[in-house]
Amino acid sequence: MVYIKDLLRKKGLRVTPQRELIYRLLSESKAHPTAEHVYQEVRKTFPSISFNTVYKTVRSLEEWGLLQRFNTGENIYRYDANVSPHPHFICLSCGRVDDMDNFPDDVENYVRKAASTSPCEIKFVNLHFYGYCPLCRGSSRKINNKEEDNGGSD
Amino acid sequence: MVYIKDLLRKKGLRVTPQRELIYRLLSESKAHPTAEHVYQEVRKTFPSISFNTVYKTVRSLEEWGLLQRFNTGENIYRYDANVSPHPHFICLSCGRVDDMDNFPDDVENYVRKAASTSPCEIKFVNLHFYGYCPLCRGSSRKINNKEEDNGGSD
DNA sequence: GAAATATATGATAACTATTATTATGTTGTA
DNA sequence: TACAACATAATAATAGTTATCATATATTTC
Numbered sequence: 001m002v003y004i005k006d007l008l009r010k011k012g013l014r015v016t017p018q019r020e021l022i023y024r025l026l027s028e029s030k031a032h033p034t035a036e037h038v039y040q041e042v043r044k045t046f047p048s049i050s051f052n053t054v055y056k057t058v059r060s061l062e063e064w065g066l067l068q069r070f071n072t073g074e075n076i077y078r079y080d081a082n083v084s085p086h087p088h089f090i091c092l093s094c095g096r097v098d099d100m101d102n103f104p105d106d107v108e109n110y111v112r113k114a115a116s117t118s119p120c121e122i123k124f125v126n127l128h129f130y131g132y133c134p135l136c137r138g139s140s141r142k143i144n145n146k147e148e149d150n151g152g153s154d
Numbered sequence: 155m156v157y158i159k160d161l162l163r164k165k166g167l168r169v170t171p172q173r174e175l176i177y178r179l180l181s182e183s184k185a186h187p188t189a190e191h192v193y194q195e196v197r198k199t200f201p202s203i204s205f206n207t208v209y210k211t212v213r214s215l216e217e218w219g220l221l222q223r224f225n226t227g228e229n230i231y232r233y234d235a236n237v238s239p240h241p242h243f244i245c246l247s248c249g250r251v252d253d254m255d256n257f258p259d260d261v262e263n264y265v266r267k268a269a270s271t272s273p274c275e276i277k278f279v280n281l282h283f284y285g286y287c288p289l290c291r292g293s294s295r296k297i298n299n300k301e302e303d304n305g306g307s308d
Numbered sequence: 309g310a311a312a313t314a315t316a317t318g319a320t321a322a323c324t325a326t327t328a329t330t331a332t333g334t335t336g337t338a
Numbered sequence: 339t340a341c342a343a344c345a346t347a348a349t350a351a352t353a354g355t356t357a358t359c360a361t362a363t364a365t366t367t368c
Binding site: 071102104121124126129 | 223224225227228229231241243245246252254255256257258259264265267268269270271272273274275276277278279280281282283284285286287288291
């Protein structure tokens with residue numbers, strides 16, 4: 001378990017209770033929450049925290065390499081305390097975002113493959129799998145137009 | 155070469171010069187432009203077109219499966235007339251977005267791999283490679299914090 | 309080719325999500 | 339404990355996208 005206090009102190013940054021809580025919430029979450037979700041959770045402990053503080057804090061944590069921020073084809077950022085490269089899954093029906101556990105390949109190999117055939121210097125890769133989660137795949141909530149799409153929202 | 159007129163008529167949709175031009179610009183572009191870029195290009199032919207028309211048109215083309223829309227970790231949508239699954243490359247310095255030509259793997263295999271180990275129903279995958287394009291890789295314009303990041307913006 | 313209709317466009321407003329500014333509060337150091 | 343520097347809270351602003359409504363236009367029919 002990473003001690004955010006140590007990480008921050010090592011970088012010469014202030015340790016504040018807001019930062020500790022925001023980081024802990026994200027460390028313990030596999031939901032890849034949006035800023036709004038983080039804000040709602042943090043407010044349970046710090047009722048007077050401002051939305052702006054949540055934004056600034058997650059932004060700073062990202063800049064310090066302690067979080068990764070991404071979006072998945074929607075107009076909203078999500079945050080992940082797991083900064084190692086790993087694929088995600090996005091449900092086309094309910095919108096949930098999960099880690100793609102058990103994916104057999106090491107995505108770093110994709111980086112190497114891409115680097116071997118490209119004039120660009122490849123640093124990392126994002127893998128986003130889209131489909132229906134177990135709760136939605138059996139239901140009629142599937143988005144019909146996505147069923148007949150041959151591409152997706154990449 | 156896809157004839158947008160035929161595609162639209164087949165779906166019972168109006169063929170308008172704005173739609174033709176917007177689709178043609180995107181078909182011929184590998185830049186995966188934003189709505190603003192599309193708007194600037196279209197204005198060269200239709201000076202009085204409205205920004206709203208561009209937004210509504212690309213949105214409709216996407217809904218009709220004729221375009222794909224995605225974002226790459228920034229707060230802005232990009233559009234691509236190539237709706238078949240293919241990886242993209244994003245430059246961390248200049249921000250350009252390109253197709254990852256010559257990538258040796260068929261990304262559909264990744265979908266099959268993911269589907270074989272996941273309880274989710276996987277429909278498609280987005281692959282975004284991040285790094286430095288040939289113009290930026292040799293320069294000092296690299297974003298320093300990204301050099302030492304171990305994850306990225308996924 | 310003209311008329312009618314339904315849909316698209318253009319102009320404008322509104323909304324959403326995020327970022328910036330500034331005054332005040334807090335952390336860390338001496 | 340005091341002070342300086344940074345963080346937070348409150349508020350404003352920005353950027354990008356979507357909605358509304360009046361007008362224009364594409365398509366169909368005659």
